[in-house]
Amino acid sequence: MSDRAVPSRVALRQRPLLRGLSSPWVGLGLLGAIVVYLSVVSIGGSASWDGQLPPLQRWLDRDEAGLYALWPHWLLWAALLGNLALATVVRIPLRASTLGAWLAHAGVLVLAGGSALYVSGHVHGDTLVDRVGEAFAPVGSFYQAGPAGRVLVVTVVPPDTDAVDLAEVPLPGLPLHRAGAGLDRPVAAGGGVSVRVTGYRPVASVVRAWRDDGPADRPAVELEAALGPRIERFILPADGRVSLLGVPLAYRPDLSAEGVEALSTGEETLLVTSSPGGPIELHWLGGQGPRGRFRLLADTPVELFRLPEPDGGPLRLTLRRVLRRAHRVGVLGEAPTDAPPGPALAVEVRSDAGGAETWLPLEPFGHLAEPAGVTLGDGMRVWLAFTRRRLALPAELHVHRLTRHTYPGTVIARDYRSAGEVVWPDGRAEPFTIGLNEPLTLGDWQLSQGRWDAENPDDPAYTILAVTNRPGLGLVWTGAGLILLGLMWAFYLKPRLRRREEDQS
Amino acid sequence: MVAVVVLSLTGLAAGQSASGGPDLSPLGRLGVGHGGGVRVLDRHVRTRLGAMDQLAGSSSTAAWLGRHLGAGVLASSVQPSPWRARAERAYHRLHRFTVLWVGYAVASALLGASLAWPRRRLWRRSGLAVFAVATGALAAGSAIRWWLSDRPWYLPPMTGQFESVTAAALLGALAAGVLEWVSRRGWYALAASVFATVALLCGFTLPRAMGADIRPVQGILNNWILPLHVGVIILGYAMVAMGLVISLAYLVALARPGVRGRSGPRASGPDLCADRPEGLLAGLDRSNLVVAQLATLLIGAGTLLGAVWADYSWGRWWGFDPKETWALITFLVYVAIVHGRFWVRPSRRGLWTAGLTVAGAAGVLFNWVVVKYLLPSLHGYA
Numbered sequence: 001m002s003d004r005a006v007p008s009r010v011a012l013r014q015r016p017l018l019r020g021l022s023s024p025w026v027g028l029g030l031l032g033a034i035v036v037y038l039s040v041v042s043i044g045g046s047a048s049w050d051g052q053l054p055p056l057q058r059w060l061d062r063d064e065a066g067l068y069a070l071w072p073h074w075l076l077w078a079a080l081l082g083n084l085a086l087a088t089v090v091r092i093p094l095r096a097s098t099l100g101a102w103l104a105h106a107g108v109l110v111l112a113g114g115s116a117l118y119v120s121g122h123v124h125g126d127t128l129v130d131r132v133g134e135a136f137a138p139v140g141s142f143y144q145a146g147p148a149g150r151v152l153v154v155t156v157v158p159p160d161t162d163a164v165d166l167a168e169v170p171l172p173g174l175p176l177h178r179a180g181a182g183l184d185r186p187v188a189a190g191g192g193v194s195v196r197v198t199g200y201r202p203v204a205s206v207v208r209a210w211r212d213d214g215p216a217d218r219p220a221v222e223l224e225a226a227l228g229p230r231i232e233r234f235i236l237p238a239d240g241r242v243s244l245l246g247v248p249l250a251y252r253p254d255l256s257a258e259g260v261e262a263l264s265t266g267e268e269t270l271l272v273t274s275s276p277g278g279p280i281e282l283h284w285l286g287g288q289g290p291r292g293r294f295r296l297l298a299d300t301p302v303e304l305f306r307l308p309e310p311d312g313g314p315l316r317l318t319l320r321r322v323l324r325r326a327h328r329v330g331v332l333g334e335a336p337t338d339a340p341p342g343p344a345l346a347v348e349v350r351s352d353a354g355g356a357e358t359w360l361p362l363e364p365f366g367h368l369a370e371p372a373g374v375t376l377g378d379g380m381r382v383w384l385a386f387t388r389r390r391l392a393l394p395a396e397l398h399v400h401r402l403t404r405h406t407y408p409g410t411v412i413a414r415d416y417r418s419a420g421e422v423v424w425p426d427g428r429a430e431p432f433t434i435g436l437n438e439p440l441t442l443g444d445w446q447l448s449q450g451r452w453d454a455e456n457p458d459d460p461a462y463t464i465l466a467v468t469n470r471p472g473l474g475l476v477w478t479g480a481g482l483i484l485l486g487l488m489w490a491f492y493l494k495p496r497l498r499r500r501e502e503d504q505s
Numbered sequence: 506m507v508a509v510v511v512l513s514l515t516g517l518a519a520g521q522s523a524s525g526g527p528d529l530s531p532l533g534r535l536g537v538g539h540g541g542g543v544r545v546l547d548r549h550v551r552t553r554l555g556a557m558d559q560l561a562g563s564s565s566t567a568a569w570l571g572r573h574l575g576a577g578v579l580a581s582s583v584q585p586s587p588w589r590a591r592a593e594r595a596y597h598r599l600h601r602f603t604v605l606w607v608g609y610a611v612a613s614a615l616l617g618a619s620l621a622w623p624r625r626r627l628w629r630r631s632g633l634a635v636f637a638v639a640t641g642a643l644a645a646g647s648a649i650r651w652w653l654s655d656r657p658w659y660l661p662p663m664t665g666q667f668e669s670v671t672a673a674a675l676l677g678a679l680a681a682g683v684l685e686w687v688s689r690r691g692w693y694a695l696a697a698s699v700f701a702t703v704a705l706l707c708g709f710t711l712p713r714a715m716g717a718d719i720r721p722v723q724g725i726l727n728n729w730i731l732p733l734h735v736g737v738i739i740l741g742y743a744m745v746a747m748g749l750v751i752s753l754a755y756l757v758a759l760a761r762p763g764v765r766g767r768s769g770p771r772a773s774g775p776d777l778c779a780d781r782p783e784g785l786l787a788g789l790d791r792s793n794l795v796v797a798q799l800a801t802l803l804i805g806a807g808t809l810l811g812a813v814w815a816d817y818s819w820g821r822w823w824g825f826d827p828k829e830t831w832a833l834i835t836f837l838v839y840v841a842i843v844h845g846r847f848w849v850r851p852s853r854r855g856l857w858t859a860g861l862t863v864a865g866a867a868g869v870l871f872n873w874v875v876v877k878y879l880l881p882s883l884h885g886y887a
């Protein structure tokens with residue numbers, strides 16, 4: 001490289017604005033600012049102390065990728081690219097000896113264009129391939145990862161109709177790491193129902209609990225079953241059913257004592273009945289007819305039968321309370337639940353016939369989630385799930401085999417492979433394999449091996465495949481290639497070309 | 506809608522146990538947690554036999570294991586051949602060839618002396634000879650490790666910190682040999698020797714912290730692009746390290762009284778190199794520029810190769826992972842070095858290059874040490 005500065009093509013002296021905007025020192029300053037930004041975000045956005053969230057993620061309520069998507073970062077790059085483009089055009093004459101700089105600078109601009117396309121159109125997520133019975137369930141969609149993928153799925157089921165109004169509501173503006181009051185606006189409305197996010201917790205355990213303040217008249221009884229030292233409490237809602245030592249126990253508030261007499265259950269059944277203002281009764285129906293009738297009273301246990309040893313002891317049933325407007329909602333649990341804690345959303349559902357609030361845990365795979373249902377006073381039923389956006393794949397994956405390959409004589413994994421068939425909408429089927437470093441391309445999407453069932457690595461019950469698209473990739477590779485070509489030209493050809501140019505002049 | 510609740514006295518709610526899995530996705534697809542236990546006599550165990558023999562200072566560890574775990578435990582398929590066992594013992598006895606730091610230290614001293622007494626060619630010649638022998642031995646050590654680790658032929662030992670640091674020392678030394686051959690200037694071999702001394706000394710004193718044990722390559726790394734991406738980028742890092750040595754020499758020389766400001770091509774420099782066509786500072790600066798250009802090119806190309814690999818392996822070509830970010834930072838610092846030379850006063854070019862090279866080297870060191878140990882990175886194995 002010759003160290004001589006190249007004279008400008010344009011008489012920059014007369015154009016101070018152009019001179020300033022294309023100034024190499026401005027470019028170097030911007031480069032320095034970008035380096036500082038990247039250093040600060042890389043350390044403050046990923047290093048954690050005492051297992052805490054990295055400070056920048058906490059303060060700015062972003063995930064690590066989100067910190068690089070902040071406007072100051074893009075502004076710095078945009079300014080640098082503008083400066084670079086101007087400097088190239090007005091300060092670097094296009095000659096053989098300067099072609100390296102032109103190539104490299106053009107490469108930076110092309111790469112930046114590709115990156116912009118990538119950032120604006122990139123979607124990534126994952127899909128679960130899980131065993132159902134003997135085979136793996138076919139997969140035709142995936143769930144979008146990241147904060148932008150979070151959605152609320154609202155399904156409104158009006159009374160007396162089969163029409164279902166289903167909406168996948170995006171949640172822009174929802175906090176990520178901060179607990180908050182959620183979004184201060186209705187996020188969905190349809191069928192006379194409005195849904196509003198009323199709270200958010202980044203880490204919470206949601207448990208489903210029965211409460212007596214539901215929007216609809218729906219009686220329920222809370223019972224306590226005791227067998228020796230074992231005691232279980234449970235809620236039995238109207239038309240609900242549990243199994244008590246193999247005997248079905250149901251609650252039918254609408255049945256009168258006469259109605260019970262007329263019942264022919266064909267099997268041993270326990271039935272709780274009630275009438276408004278009347279007693280709460282427990283009917284024990286044998287295969288051939290009634291075997292016993294008890295009045296259930298709070299704090300006075302009814303002894304049903306004694307079991308022979310070793311389980312031994314009497315089975316006692318006690319009424320604990322009666323709920324008039326029972327509904328089962330998600331509440332924030334104090335104690336840890338079976339599911340690991342994760343983000344949770346509080347949602348209020350309201351119509352003219354009242355409303356209810358429930359907490360929903362984030363269900364990464366919505367189709368496996370148990371949706372929370374809210375019944376409004378008019379019989380309208382609303383099902384809710386806090387999950388991730390589901391996107392269709394252009395074809396269906398039928399996974400037949402999941403195999404882990406290990407190094408000979410070891411349990412150290414060399415590869416994880418998912419094999420099966422891709423079935424296209426027109427019925428065509430093609431074999432496929434996805435392994436480490438061996439992705440599968442399906443239209444715009446690329447699928448690669450993600451998680452693997454760690455508990456049964458050799459006979460996995462599931463695997464998770466990562467799914468991404470890569471818009472702008474061609475521009476990225478072209479730009480990067482131009483930069484490298486330009487660097488080589490400038491470093492190793494330019495000195496010779498420069499000498500030749502000087503000799504000629 | 507009928508709510509059906511199935512309950513038994515032994516469990517009201519059948520909780521679904523959330524089974525985690527090894528995360529092979531971009532969010533941690535490192536495949537960790539699959540290490541073999543003591544009962545699994547794997548190749549990993551086998552490759553450590555030599556080390557254990559060394560610790561026990563006795564006869565073959567295979568025999569010891571056989572005695573303690575019962576005959577036939579070591580299947581013939583995993584029994585090392587006598588040749589291999591011997592090579593492995595020798596490899597470990599030589600501290601995985603990191604003892605070569607002594608050879609490189611001697612080469613550094615001799616080449617350093619040749620700077621002080623440039624007219625006596627003996628210093629330089631003997632320095633280059635020691636340098637060449639040490640580099641040959643280091644290459645042999647690397648080849649033995651490659652053979653012992655049973656990797657596919659296309660995966661040289663470049664994974665993990667120990668291997669990448671020693672490979673950087675080796676690649677730097679080989680590149681310095683080529684540069685010496687082409688330019689016959691003397692700064693490259695000295696810079697590579699000093700770097701190799703420090704790198705191998707780290708491997709010699711901190712083998713455990715640097716993960717010096719021989720291990721099979723993790724599944725995700727088992728790919729032909731690994732040697733290209735890692736090889737190119739660590740050769741780039743070796744150039745940065747050599748640039749650091751040259752830059753420090755430049756800054757020390759510049760600090761000598763009466764030298765300041767005489768760094769342009771026409772500066773005469775101190776008498777140290779009176780027999781050379783250019784002064785000491787100009788010579789150092791010229792070498793620094795060659796190394797800086799190579800570093801720019803190699804870090805750029807290595808990062809691009811990494812992006813190509815990340816695209817088809819992880820499904821994203823760039824993700825601002827700390828390792829990627831710090832490679833970009835280093836590249837941008839080098840872009841600044843190359844550009845600043847156009848615009849600073851000619852007498853300041855050397856200082857600019859040397860000063861920013863120190864900053865670039867800090868970036869590489871950060872990537873190698875801080876990112877490795879303190880920041881969560883997908884490149885946890887690097």
Ligand code: HEM
Binds near residue numbers: 006087
């Ligand atoms: C960000 C990445 C950039 C890359 C990869 C890049 C690459 C290059 C290369 C390879 C050269 C030729 C160097 C040589 O001849 O030794 C060059 C020269 C040059 N660059 Fe850049 N550049 C970048 C940013 C900038 C910026 C921000 C400016 C802003 C002003 C700029 C202005 C110039 C100028 C004026 C030259 C001189 C060309 C000559 O005299 O031959 N560059 N650049």
